[in-house]
Amino acid sequence: MQSNKPIGIVGGGLGGLASAAVLAARGHKVVLFEKSPWLGGKAAVLEADGYRFDMGPTILTLPSVLHKIFGEAGKKLDQYLDLVRLDPQWRCFYEDGTTLDLSENEGAMAQTLDRFAPGAAAGYRKFLKHSQRLSDISQKYFFWRDIGSIWDMFNSREMLKPGLLGDLLALGMGRSVASCVRGYVPDTKVAQMLDHFTQYVGSSPDLSPSVLCGIAHMQTGEGIWYPMGGTRAVPVALAKLAGQLGVDLRTSTGIRRILTDTSEKAIGVETESGEKIALAAVISNSDSVRTHRELLPHTRAAKRFEKRRKYEPACSGVVLYLGLERRYEQLTHHNFVFSRDPDEEFHAIYNEGTPAPDPTCYVCAPAITEAAVAPPGGEALYILVHTPYLREGHDWSQMLPEYRRVILDKLARTAGMSDLEDRIRFESFLTPEDIQNRYRVLKGAIYGLASHGTFNGAFKPGNRSRDISGLYLSGGSANPGPGMPMALMSGWIAADALDQDSKSGKIDEPARRGEAVCA
Numbered sequence: 001m002q003s004n005k006p007i008g009i010v011g012g013g014l015g016g017l018a019s020a021a022v023l024a025a026r027g028h029k030v031v032l033f034e035k036s037p038w039l040g041g042k043a044a045v046l047e048a049d050g051y052r053f054d055m056g057p058t059i060l061t062l063p064s065v066l067h068k069i070f071g072e073a074g075k076k077l078d079q080y081l082d083l084v085r086l087d088p089q090w091r092c093f094y095e096d097g098t099t100l101d102l103s104e105n106e107g108a109m110a111q112t113l114d115r116f117a118p119g120a121a122a123g124y125r126k127f128l129k130h131s132q133r134l135s136d137i138s139q140k141y142f143f144w145r146d147i148g149s150i151w152d153m154f155n156s157r158e159m160l161k162p163g164l165l166g167d168l169l170a171l172g173m174g175r176s177v178a179s180c181v182r183g184y185v186p187d188t189k190v191a192q193m194l195d196h197f198t199q200y201v202g203s204s205p206d207l208s209p210s211v212l213c214g215i216a217h218m219q220t221g222e223g224i225w226y227p228m229g230g231t232r233a234v235p236v237a238l239a240k241l242a243g244q245l246g247v248d249l250r251t252s253t254g255i256r257r258i259l260t261d262t263s264e265k266a267i268g269v270e271t272e273s274g275e276k277i278a279l280a281a282v283i284s285n286s287d288s289v290r291t292h293r294e295l296l297p298h299t300r301a302a303k304r305f306e307k308r309r310k311y312e313p314a315c316s317g318v319v320l321y322l323g324l325e326r327r328y329e330q331l332t333h334h335n336f337v338f339s340r341d342p343d344e345e346f347h348a349i350y351n352e353g354t355p356a357p358d359p360t361c362y363v364c365a366p367a368i369t370e371a372a373v374a375p376p377g378g379e380a381l382y383i384l385v386h387t388p389y390l391r392e393g394h395d396w397s398q399m400l401p402e403y404r405r406v407i408l409d410k411l412a413r414t415a416g417m418s419d420l421e422d423r424i425r426f427e428s429f430l431t432p433e434d435i436q437n438r439y440r441v442l443k444g445a446i447y448g449l450a451s452h453g454t455f456n457g458a459f460k461p462g463n464r465s466r467d468i469s470g471l472y473l474s475g476g477s478a479n480p481g482p483g484m485p486m487a488l489m490s491g492w493i494a495a496d497a498l499d500q501d502s503k504s505g506k507i508d509e510p511a512r513r514g515e516a517v518c519a
Ligand SMILES: Cc1cc2nc3c(=O)[nH]c(=O)nc-3n(C[C@H](O)[C@H](O)[C@H](O)COP(=O)(O)OP(=O)(O)OC[C@H]3O[C@@H](n4cnc5c(N)ncnc54)[C@H](O)[C@@H]3O)c2cc1C
Pocket: 010, 011, 012, 013, 014, 015, 016, 033, 034, 035, 036, 040, 041, 042, 043, 055, 056, 057, 058, 059, 060, 061, 253, 254, 255, 256, 285, 286, 287, 317, 319, 384, 435, 438, 439, 440, 446, 447, 474, 475, 476, 477, 482, 483, 484, 485, 487, 488
């Protein structure tokens, strides 16, 4: 039935923007509500005193996801974004003073490893081969599809796919990332580097399923990219596309409640200023758990969602934004300054819920690629340290000064940045509480829900709500998970599911682009 109402999207993060663009490209009328004055959510920007910092994501992988989203509207990505490929992908600094560059080329990497850890190259090649298999399996069963649990993988269509049994065996269910990595590469320093792909999803390598080892191949295969203008350029490009497609983008418009009818079907939203807006369907790009707890309180649907599983937040983090008067030649664009002991580090963050005593610092030095981020000769240094999600008693206004010292000492000791503090001309920071409040996430989690559980840790809440008709979930805390490409893919899947449901009559047909809507 034609409803003559638009589709509403709650939240203008990457997932929300992707959903908006895809639905509009398919001819639907869309209105997007974002509580903040900017679009892009965590992909925000900080500009001050001649420095420009990406505040959240800095590492962009899997550009094919962006190509597909822009392709929905018949657009070429390069009309909107100037992407530069970065190689080496990361530089790793170890406590013993050694460094190791991760390069995308397998042959070059094998040669480097032969010098760095004799014997590790052959294991690395085998690891990458396995990683490719896992990446292929993810493409085949998990990606671009509304999957909410292991059972969704085994619907009748999947049972007919050739090679299912072999794929299941290759998944190595029950095995952790840490165990899988060490099965191929026992060298402790190389293993520490490979473990770090799980930090893209804010989870412990000991607790995460080995299928996540597929991330290594996704990164080496498609590369790491820097959008000129910073990763901020990604939401800017998406918002431009959505605007061109006629999406009504309403910033500074928080949503207080998703409205449901007596059969608990999503029928609209109520803004924080009390306006009620009738909608054909709703996509929530707000954190999936907070959507149910705060926007759908006291509904039977929210209770069912809560009962389905335990929702453990991924890790949080502290970011220091340091405007420097100099650059550090030893750094490349992306750097990991590794902890002295990954077991101690991950145990503290993921098991004990306390900041690691000697943390890994991710350091982004973008001036090497785009000098305009800082005054001449300077650097807009970004330092991210993962911390536990917010626990009772955590108060980062008290904890930050001491932890800042730990971070600066670590960079001096392990990355040779001993004069760092004297070179600071501008300083700002982001704490777990800031992350929680700015982006309305669960307990300050950077990457949505943790991927813990070696059997089902990879599964996130499905994109088509299992509990409420007319509600769809997009973003890092919904399927397929966190990180820029996955949040974008999540937005596409939610939009595609909604579009399919409108065609098959499962929900009322939304208004078409350009059509007047019923109030
Ligand atoms: C410090 C940091 C570093 C990161 N580094 C990387 C990286 O290098 N590479 C990478 O790939 N990923 C990284 N990530 C993760 C990545 O940023 C996220 O996975 C991704 O941006 C999440 O997108 P999302 O669609 O879930 O939306 P979010 O960014 O979570 O945005 C959701 C939006 O919804 C809005 N909203 C919520 N509730 C309401 C409401 N009730 N009404 C209206 N609006 C609402 C919020 O204001 C927000 O704008 C990082 C994140 C952080 C914070």
